[in-house]
Amino acid sequence: MKTDSFALRHIGPRENDLQHMFKTIGVESLDQLIYETVPDNIRLKKDLDLDAPMTEYEYLTHIQELGKKNKVFKSYIGLGYHPAIVPAVIQRNIFENPGWYTAYTPYQAEIAQGRLEAILNYQTTIIELTGMEIANASLLDEGTAAAEAMALLFDVRTRDQKKNNASKFFVSEEILPQTLSVLQTRSTPKGIELVIGNHETFDFSTDFFGAILQYPGKFGQVNDYANFIAKAHEKEIKVAVASDILSLVKLTPPGEMGADVVVGTSQRFGIPMGYGGPHAAFFATKEEHKRSMPGRIIGVTIDANGNRALRMALGTREQHIKREKATSNICTAQVLLAVMAGMYAVFHGPKGLKYIANKVHASAVTLSDALNKLGVYNVNTSFFDTIAVKADASKVKAIAEKHEVNFFYIDGETISISVNETTSISDLNQIIAIFAEATGKESFKVSELSSTNNIPSSLERTSTFLTHDVFNSHHSESQLMRYIKKLERKDLSLNHSMISLGSCTMKLNAAAEMLPLSMANWNSIHPFAPIEQAEGYQIMLKKLEHQLNVITGFAGTTLQPNSGAQGEYAGLMAIRAYHLSRGDNHRNVCLIPSSAHGTNPASAAMAGMTIIVTKTMENGNIDVEDLRAKAIEHKDNLSALMVTYPSTHGVFESAICEITELIHENGGLVYMDGANMNAQVGLTNPATIGADVCHLNLHKTFAIPHGGGGPGVGPICVNEKLVPFLPTNPIIPTGGDQAITAISAAPYGSALVCLISYGYISMLGSEGVTNATKYAILNANYMKTRLESHYPVLYSGEMGRAAHEMILDCRAFKEKGIEVTDIAKRLMDYGFHAPTVSFPVAGTLMIEPTESEDLAELDRFCDAMISIRKEIEAATKEETNNVLHNAPHTLNMLTADTWVFPYTREQAAYPLDYIAENKFWPSVRRVDDAYGDRNLVCSCAPIEAYM
Structure with a gap:
């Protein structure tokens, strides 16, 4: 066993599990399974041209050395970005804690009450x-x-x-x-x-x-x-x-x-x-x-017992x-x-925030007064933290950078200086000395902050804020640490059990990938710092772009879009710019299959396109003849096709090359939604199937954690014809020579978390990323085989295989009075987060295990689903007081003096043996969504205040 192989740690199934998994599926080898899953005509003929994989130790050494190429100057640039103090108790207990960063979006409210409370505080x-x-x-x-x-x-x-x-x-x-x-x-x-x-x-x-x-x-x-x-x-x-x-x-x-x-x-x-x-x-x-x-x-809202509960509101x-x-x-x-x-x-409370804001303002006033004495005058008549002073910008810049200080240079004679929470009196004296040298005046030092207020009385805040108890109770580290832990215990994350969400790819977020995010050389750089001060970032980001180009088969990448939906929009805007550059202003029709992600039509509408929906056949595949008819009908105005591959139904459609060629023949370009890229990496790619642009969810395929619903990164990769149109930034130019304007605010979007994907690819290498795809397909087909005799599987490929995910059809259970939601809630009692519910087909569950889950965890989940199937069989439409309708079961229910249910407490809480040794208790009973929408309360005030 190669103990220094990162792939060994990232990929779940062990070597000695494989024969059992192959036998269950009915194949002789992994290669046979891949042959039966991925159409041969789109398989890559050679390995990905990526660097040899690093061990975790090698990678961490490498990233520390690379980080030293970033110069962490004192930053007074401002423009919406400021050095901030991350309280250590928050850094350690939230930012660096997988209990918080591996959680999924809180669609299943009963097992996300902690996160929901934290967001309600926000x-x-x-x-x-x-x-x-x-x-x-x-x-x-x-x-x-x-x-x-x-x-x-x-x-x-x-x-x-x-x-x-x-x-x-x-x-x-x-x-x-x-x-x-x-x-x-x-x-x-x-x-x-x-x-x-x-x-x-x-x-x-x-x-x-x-x-x-x-x-x-x-x-x-x-x-x-x-x-x-x-x-x-x-x-x-x-x-x-x-x-x-x-x-x-x-x-x-x-x-x-x-x-x-x-x-x-x-x-x-x-x-x-x-x-x-x-x-x-x-x-x-x-x-x-x-x-x-x-x-x-x-x-x-309230739960089934009428107790206060939280959930996401308003569709x-x-x-x-x-x-x-x-x-x-x-x-x-x-x-x-x-x-x-x-x-x-919560940690600082209203008094603490006032102290911080007053100190920042006092620092700005002190600096303004001191520079005025040097003849460097502030042109702002009223300000909070930023002054704009008149001085020779080129002189100041040369001296400031010599002292490792950054200001923002508005023009040749105006300089903006933004002070911040980290600014000390020593820092102010350094700034004064820089300007004294630049103006040839004698420097002096200030010893205390000014008590003068530079905000007009008409603009001073008089209203109170953050009066709720939560903002006035947790100001010691012990208190806040315990409060954070209390909330964390209410949430089910990947550190407890697998989260098998179809289309969401909840894979391992390895510790070695996450550690660099806490390194000051990486997390303390201002996005508008001079580019030569961010050499480490530039090397890392360019290398990541190259890695993604190799994986997708494309010629260019922008990392700017900071979510998958932003990536969709960026891809369509690049297509739009391409058509405009050719004088094809009329090309605005976007074809979208009816099975597409809901963000696809929303993105196309935002890009100003006219949307034509094409049919999907009964087997879940795109209806090629309907697509052909509509492509020909709209050929004069066709702009793009949006297609997800493998399909949203978890199938590699063999007609994909015919589909992309059809669009090109009629003047359009092909946008591939990369939501399901975890089934492609190393086996095929968007360029091979004939796409022109794809977005990638780095928070899915490339291991950035979901963080309870973000951070996400949604870069787009494009072929040569679209490279000129990649987006730019007005302060740090990026993108192509005919770049569209910015997609998001920062030049490289959420650059810090790009380190995670860079680490993922660098430690896995070509063989590792390809094996990740193969094992994702293996795990999905193993689960499909175990579950298909209990639940109908809606769609399969031509040889009966799933891609990396499958859809279980639960619609027939309505005859027993059981909805798919009941299954989702009952899974909580078994210690699992539900798979994707009712997407892309209402009344179904879409399951994606990823490559990171081991055989034991796959079996635990399958055992839970099979046990629930037996509970469904025992249910009747007439008797609604059953274990499924009452799920999830809380500790309060189980320990109550009375038990009014026709099944035992053990059946409710411990239906399978494995649960007892690692029981997760939902903190509320089933939430009442309708009540919450009728009585919308979105802040910490008690619900009685609104009733």
Whole structure:
């Protein structure tokens, strides 16, 4: 046994398990199974050209050495990114804790109450700091959150008949440059005209439906927007405000000025900069707009006993319901980071946050006063943490970089300096010395912070915030550690048992891949630091792009999209730009099979495309003849086909090459959804099947953890014809020579977590990543064989094999009064998270075991499913008081003095022997979703306050 082989640790089945698995499936070897699963005409003819695999020790040594090439300067660049102190108790107990970072999106609320409470704390923090009525459970970054605000205001404008045709959106020239770039990307295909200007000279004409302001402005000026918002409302123009979260501790909240939407990033609430992400964006609005909000909302409801419980509210994956009518394709949040930011607010409480905000402001005032004495004058009349001073930028830059300090250079004679939570008096004196040298003046030192306030009294916050007990109880490390542990114990994560979610690929997130995220040389770099200071990042990111090019067979990659849904959108926007470059402005028809992911039509609609749905046959495959007819019918306007491969039904369709050729013959390009890439790596690839672009979910196939619903990374890989159109960034240029504007705010998206995928590929190498695919297919077919005599399996390949996932048909159980939801809830009693429920077919379970699960765990899950099948058989439609309808069973039920159920306590809690040694107890009974939607409560206030 090669104990230093990473593949040995990542892949679950052991060598001595294989013969048993082969015999069960009915094959002689793994190669035979792969031959019967993957069509021969698309199989790769040679191994992937990747570097030899590193051992874990070699990789960690390598990444430490590479990290030394990054220069960690003192960063005063600002522009929405600030050095922040990550409290060690949060770093150790959440950021570095698999109990938090391996959890899935909390769709199964009964086994996610801890995470749901942590996110509710985050929502409460956002609601109270912004002064708004409702907030969601985080978005991806400030730039994309601002774009979602624009989309929401565009969507709700139609409710006002006067604004039906209004298509102009005012953008203050104070907006962050990266936010403007994302707004430009999102507005164009929607037919929105951006008008950039000074809010003080805005004419409030009737052509406008909305506006967005920056508070404070990009270089620190604090403006009073109350009059602007009032005038806008008189003209039926709704206003979004992009805000700095820490400044809202001291400044009048935008909600109190009348804002309709408030967005921003929570990064400076204890999240490392990480060269741009991941960071949780916030989005808050008025109650009246809740049905148009993007993303997820965590709400309070009750369980079957009437006790308080939490769950996700309001059909939160709206794109699966509305499809092409969706206003957003948001499917991913940044839950792990939102949890950390919310816990930062819990740890510090309102008094602690005031102390931090006051210290930051005092540091800025002290610096401004000191530089004024040097004749370096601050042009900001009012500011929170950022001053803009007049000096010779080239002189200052040379001296500052010599002292390992970064400022932001607005122009040749204006410099922006943003101080932050980490800034000390010693740091201020270093800045003073830099400017003294640059101006040829004698330096001096300050010894204490100024007590002067540079915020006008009219803009000082007077309202209270975070008065709930949770923000006023956990300020010692012991208290917070125990609170975090209390919440963690309520959640089922990968550190307890397998999570076999079809299409979601919940594989091992190896510790060696995760460790570098805590290294200062990697997590402390500002995304707009001069590129030569990020040499380690540049080498790592370029190498990861090369690795992904090799794996997909494509010519270019952008890592900028920071979720899978963003990747879909980026791929379609690259296709759109390609057609426009050729003068084919009319090519806007996108063909999408009816079995596609719900984000596909939502993304196509956002990219300004006309969606034509094509049929799916009874066996789950694309109806090629229907596709042919529609491709020919729309050949003059055909832009793209969106196709998932293997299909959403878990099948390698043998007609895929015929399908892609058909699209190309009729002038379109092929976008391949990479959600199921874990069945392709090393065996086939998007280039081989004839695709032009694919997105990859690095949080699926390439081992970034789901983090309770994010971080995600959704890069796109493209062929040579699309390379010129890969997206750029306004401050650090990226992408092609005809680059589209930004997809997300940071140049390389969530760069920090790209280290995980880089480690995954580097430690597995060509043979390892290919074996990961083979074993994912092996595990899926082993489970299929064990379960298909108990549950009908809906779709199979031509030789009867599944790809990496399978769909169990549970619709017939309705005759017994059992719904697929009952099975999902009963699995909790067996210690498992449910597979994907009712997607892509209602009334089914889609199971994907991944390569990381060992034989014993596969058998435990199969045993649980078979046991549940027997319970279904024993059920009757007339007797609803049964073990399935009452699931999940809590410890309170089992220890109650009375037992009113026609089955034993042992049957309820310990239906199989293995459960006793590692019992997981759901903390609430089945939640009442309907009650929660009727009584929407999205903050920490007790539910009685709303009833």
